Amino acid sequence: MITRPTVVVLHAHPDDEAIFTGATIRTLADAGVRVVLVTATCGEQGIPRVTLAPGETLRARRIAELERACELLGVARLVLLGYRDSGAHAGPYGFGDLGSAPAAGVAGHLERIVVAEHAEALVHYDPRGIYGHVDHVQVHRAGARVVRRLGITGYEATVDAARLRRGPRHVLQQAAGERLDAGVHPSRIGLTLHADVAALQAKQAAMAAHASQIGPEYLDPDGFAQAYRREWFVRRGAPGVIDAVAARRSMSTAAIAPAAATWSAATWSAATRSAATRSAAAAVAPVIERSAS
Numbered sequence: 001m002i003t004r005p006t007v008v009v010l011h012a013h014p015d016d017e018a019i020f021t022g023a024t025i026r027t028l029a030d031a032g033v034r035v036v037l038v039t040a041t042c043g044e045q046g047i048p049r050v051t052l053a054p055g056e057t058l059r060a061r062r063i064a065e066l067e068r069a070c071e072l073l074g075v076a077r078l079v080l081l082g083y084r085d086s087g088a089h090a091g092p093y094g095f096g097d098l099g100s101a102p103a104a105g106v107a108g109h110l111e112r113i114v115v116a117e118h119a120e121a122l123v124h125y126d127p128r129g130i131y132g133h134v135d136h137v138q139v140h141r142a143g144a145r146v147v148r149r150l151g152i153t154g155y156e157a158t159v160d161a162a163r164l165r166r167g168p169r170h171v172l173q174q175a176a177g178e179r180l181d182a183g184v185h186p187s188r189i190g191l192t193l194h195a196d197v198a199a200l201q202a203k204q205a206a207m208a209a210h211a212s213q214i215g216p217e218y219l220d221p222d223g224f225a226q227a228y229r230r231e232w233f234v235r236r237g238a239p240g241v242i243d244a245v246a247a248r249r250s251m252s253t254a255a256i257a258p259a260a261a262t263w264s265a266a267t268w269s270a271a272t273r274s275a276a277t278r279s280a281a282a283a284v285a286p287v288i289e290r291s292a293s
C-alpha cells in the first residue's frame with residue numbers, strides 16, 4: 001500500500017504560514033502530499049488593523065482567519081499548540097507565553113504530532129527565526145530538536161533579505177522597515193520554491209484572509225509576484241519531498257507519491273519508532289484540533 005507522504009509545518013503565529021510558506025503548502029497539497037500545520041500561538045499580541053465585533057477577541061478572530069487560510073492552502077489538519085503570543089518585545093515573558101516555554105517541552109508536543117503523522121519532513125525556521133522574534137526563535141529551537149531526534153528532513157524557512165529590500169514592499173518590512181535584518185546569506189539557501197500561478201494566487205488569498213494583520217498595501221497585485229513568489233529554505237538532512245515537489249511541481253500526484261513513499265520507508269527509522277514509544281508516555285498539551293472534512 002502506498003501511504004500518502006506527510007509534511008508537518010510548524011509556525012509561530014497565524015499568518016506566518018501564508019507569508020513564508022503559503023505557496024509551498026499549496027504546491028505540496030496539489031501534489032498529493034498531506035500537510036499538517038502546527039501553529040504554536042494564536043497571535044493574541046498582534047495589533048488588529050480592523051475593528052473587532054463587540055465581545056470578539058483578537059485570538060478568536062485570528063483563529064478564524066487561520067482556518068480560512070488553511071482551506072485556501074489545502075491544509076489537511078491544523079493543530080494549535082495553545083501557547084500565548086509573546087509579543088514583539090525583549091521580555092520578560094509571562095507564564096504560558098511561548099517565549100518563556102522550555103524548548104524541550106515545545107519540542108515534545110511537536111514530536112508527538114510528527115511521530116503520529118509518520119511525517120517525513122518538518123518545516124520550521126532558520127536559527128534567527130527569520131527575523132528575530134522570540135516566538136520564531138522558539139519555533140526554530142523546537143523544530144531543530146525534533147529533526148535531530150527523529151532523523152527526518154528539516155526545512156528551515158528563511159528569506160533572502162537583500163532581495164526583499166530591493167523589491168516591492170514586503171510585509172516583513174511592516175515592523176522593521178528599511179532596517180530589515182532577516183534571513184540568511186543567499187549562499188546558505190538550499191532550496192528556493194518558485195510558485196506557479198495557482199500557488200501564488202492561493203498564497204495571496206491566504207494572506208488576505210489574515211485581514212486583521214496584513215493590510216492591502218502589502219498585497220499590491222502589481223508587485224505581489226515579485227515580493228512573494230519565492231519561498232526559501234535551508235535544508236537539514238537528505239533532500240526530501242519538498243525538493244521533489246519544487247523541482248517537479250507539474251507532475252501528477254501519482255508520479256510524486258511513490259517516490260515520496262520510498263523516502264518515507266528509508267527515513268522512518270528505528271530511532272523514530274522508539275521515539276514514538278517514548279513520547280506516548282509524555283504529558284499532552286492542551287491542543288485545539290481542526291481537521292479538513
Ligand SMILES: [Zn+2]
Pocket residue numbers: 012013016133136
Ligand atoms: Zn510570526
